[in-house]
Amino acid sequence: MYGLNVLVEKALIKIEKDNGIWMHDLIEDMGKEIVRQESPEIGKRSRLWLYENVREVLEENTGTDKIKAIVLRSRARNSQKIQLNGGSFTNLKNLQIFQDCVWMLDGKSVDYLSNQLRVLDWRCCSLQSLPTNFNPKKLGMLRMSGPCTTPLGLKLKEMPHLKSIRLWRCDGLTRIPDLSGLTCLKNLDLSGCEDLVEVDPSVGRLDKLVYLRLKYCKKLQRFPKVINLKSLETLNLSYWPLEFFPEIEGDMRSLKHLNLSRTAIKELPCSVGNLTGLESLDLDGCYNLTNVPSSIFYGLQRLEDLDLQYCSKLVTFPTKSESLPPPVFSTNLTSRLKVNLRECSELKEISEFPREIDSLYVSGCESLKRISKLSNILEGKDSKMFGELSFTSCLRLRDNLVLAMKSTKKLMSEADKLTALLRLFFSCAKSEEFQVEFPASAPIPNWFTCRQDVKLDWDEDVNSEEHEFCIELPQNFNWDNKGLALCIQSYPGRLTHFVYINGIKFDVRLSAGSHKVWVHYIPFVTVRKRLSESGMPQPDMFRVKFRLEADYLSRGEPPFEASWGVHLIEDLEGEGRR
Incomplete structure (x- = not known):
């Protein structure tokens, strides 16, 4: 260990976060040269890493008990696969590490594999089975893929050192046996x-299990009904017909990531609320899920990402329960909650959630009529906007918001609807940054501080457009209680919008799908801070540049039209908002 510390101090090696070791080229070259000098005969060297050397040893059976490691991580283009035979590994009695990361071995069977192996990493293994006399009691890592059906037929209870099993696409593997001895x-x-x-x-x-992944196991039918995995951090059971999630027993506060996407799950047990360390819950595409119990979120104080998109039968969203006491959150928790409900076509209302939501995505929720937070803002009960809100294609929600602000019974034009929504969102412009994306087909209104219409004509081979607005700042400018609202209105088309302030990139937006408007409000103090962090001096002028780029051109299509603009918002706390 002392030697490693010396090399670290001299920056010749570095211990990575995953305990991997990076080494300087000089150290690597020196180590390889030491191995070359061990013997002029390749089969008597301790380590092999060159394709030509490995091929000679395994095809001609010239290996000896001197070889401790074989690692294939690269090969020349058009290299032929190494053809294994029964005796390829017979003489390699002391082989401890075997890795084929480039899928270069071919053969149906071998008579022998070393029982001294610590690492067996064989990608796309062509063997039909492992040797019957193979009993690697010192094995620490088993990683294989291919038709081999016997990796878990080994004497697992006699492998106390085994820390990692990764068997990807092992055709014919039908059952996971008793692993209690591991x-x-x-x-x-x-x-x-x-x-x-x-x-x-x-x-x-399994008390020490940290990572459990059973993705794309399409025929899996029987999974433990109860789990008690106190060290588990990641559980991925996605893309297989799981109907019921197991009950949580005991302390599983270490679990951070739970992925149940694209399963047939119908409901979550209330015990999921005991996963107090959970940071992400992925239920994307759970087409049988109709509701999620509110009670589970009272214990999930650290949850940052809740994904429920494409849950086509979801009709209710978790709401704050009147029968339960309000959740008490630790003051040292800083996580912000992002909720994705895109394309939940049956969802009609989003009521008050047990946790404050920072980012909400509901685009494509065509039945959605109400979001309680927006209603509270309209009624003066709340003044803080979501950090990010996207509700494109939600025409019912948009029209209900506009109707609530309407002072006349006359039909409103698209331009009037856009103005009403912009004024609603600008009323929330305080000291915190936010972004909103919503359906609108009218161009940015003329009352904006600066605006411009944009047109791209495919037939003129023009695939980009840009414009810069300049906003001068008076001397002794008061940075408090002021901000910039950046706005882009776009029609359907695959385009990318870029926004720069004084040469620094602030936003990149992909425009695709329906007519929509995007608004990004940034307090001046935030703009000044970001410019300062980029090494820019305190500005006396804001130069806001918009740039639009088309991903592809198609002659004969009508010109693409859009608009963009900047609006200066002042007097955020008073009645004189512009």
């Missing part, structure tokens, strides 16, 4: 094992 197991990944039917209940009680 007391050191931290990583279990069986993604893409399409023939897998059953997972032994012991998997739900």
Whole structure:
């Protein structure tokens, strides 16, 4: 360990976060030269890493017990696969590390593999089965993919050092056996094992398991009904017909990421609320899910990302319960909650959530009529906007907001609707930054401080457009209680918008789909801070540049039209907002 510390101090190696080791080219070259000098005969060297050397040893059976490691991580273009035979590994009695990361081995069977192996990493393994006499009691990592059906037929209870099992797309693997003897197991990944039917209940009680991934296991039917995995941090059960999530037993506060996307799950047990360390909950595309119990969110103080998009049967969104006491959040928790409800076509209302939502995405929720926070802003009960809100294609919600602000019974034009919504959002312009995206087909109104219409004509081979607005600042400018509202109105088309302030990129927006308007409000103090962080001096003028780029051109299509603008918002606390 002393030697490693010396090398770290001299910046010749670096210990990465995942415990990998980066080394300077000089150290690597020196190590390789030491190995070359071990013997003129390739089969008597301790480590092999060149494709030509590995091919010679495995095809001609010239290896010896001197070889401790074989690692294939690169190959020349058009290299032929190495053809294995029964005796390819027979003489490699002391082989401890074997890695084929470039899928270069071919052969149906081998007679022997070393029982001294610590690492067996064989991508796209062509073997039909492992040797019957293979019993690697010192194995620490098992990583394989391919048709081999026997990796978990090994004597697992005799492998106390095994920490990681990754078996990807192992055709024919139907069952995960009893793993209770693997007391050191931290990583279990069986993604893409399409023939897998059953997972032994012991998997739900592995105390040291940190990472469990069973993605794309399309035939999986039996999974532990109860799990108690106190060290687990990531659980991914996505893309297989899971109907019921297991009950949470005991302390699982270490779990940070739970992915149940594209499953057939119908409901979540209330015990999910005991996952107090959860940071992300992914339920994307759970087409059988109709509701999510509110009670579980009272314990999820650290939740940052809730994904419920494409839950086509979701009819109710979790709301604050009157029968439960309000949640008490620790003052040292700084996580902001992002909620994605895109394309939840049956969702009609988003009431008050147990947690404050910072970012809300509901585009494509065509049945949505009401968001309680926006209603509260209209009624003067709230004045803080979401940090980010997107409700494009939500025409019912838009029209209901406009109707609530309407002072006349006359039909409103698209331009009047846009003005009403802009004034609603600008009324929330205080000391915090926010972004809003909503449906609108009218151009940016003329009352903006600066505005311009934009037109791209495909037939003129013009695929970009830009314009810069200048806003001069008077001397002794008061930076408080003022801000900039950046605004882009666009029609359907695949375009990318860029926004720069004094040469510094502030925004990149992809425009696709329906007619919409995007607004980004930034307090002046925030603009000044970002410019300062980029090494810019305190400005006496704001130069706001918009740039539009088309991803592709198609001759004969009508010109693309849009508008963009900047509005100066002052007197944020008074009645004189502009």
